[in-house]
Amino acid sequence: MIDFNNGSVFKLNPCDPGELIPQVAPFLIQGEQVIFAFRSVRDFVVFTNKRLIAANVQGITGSKTDFTSLPYGKIQAFSVETAGSLDRDTELDLWFSGLGKVRLEFKRNVDIRQLSQMIAAYVL
DSSP: OOOTTSOOSSOBEEOOHHHHHHHHGGGOOTTOOEEEEEEOSSOEEEEESSEEEEEEEESSSOOEEEEEEEEGGGEEEEEEEOOOSSOOOEEEEEEETTTEEEEEEEOTTSOHHHHHHHHHHHHO
């Protein structure tokens, strides 16, 4: 499982969900669709209509990947931090029952409000 307590070294950038669908397709259930996708150098996160899937690519060759599934139904609270003039990154904090806080850090170009609205639609 990904250690969400260690701060991410690389910030997540938005990417075309089609780039990551081949990697997550084996884990999707019938009717599940990828809505948003973000990646860093090797790792990535996809938001579906059911959950978020965080992928941690491991090893020198990157042939081993840890996929962590975090269902929206387990979110107890969430928080977003928009970019400022000095702090140029945005953050999303999610509190999951049984897991605790998960923090995702994004580059400034991510529309964190749109992501927050999507999560609210599934959680509230």
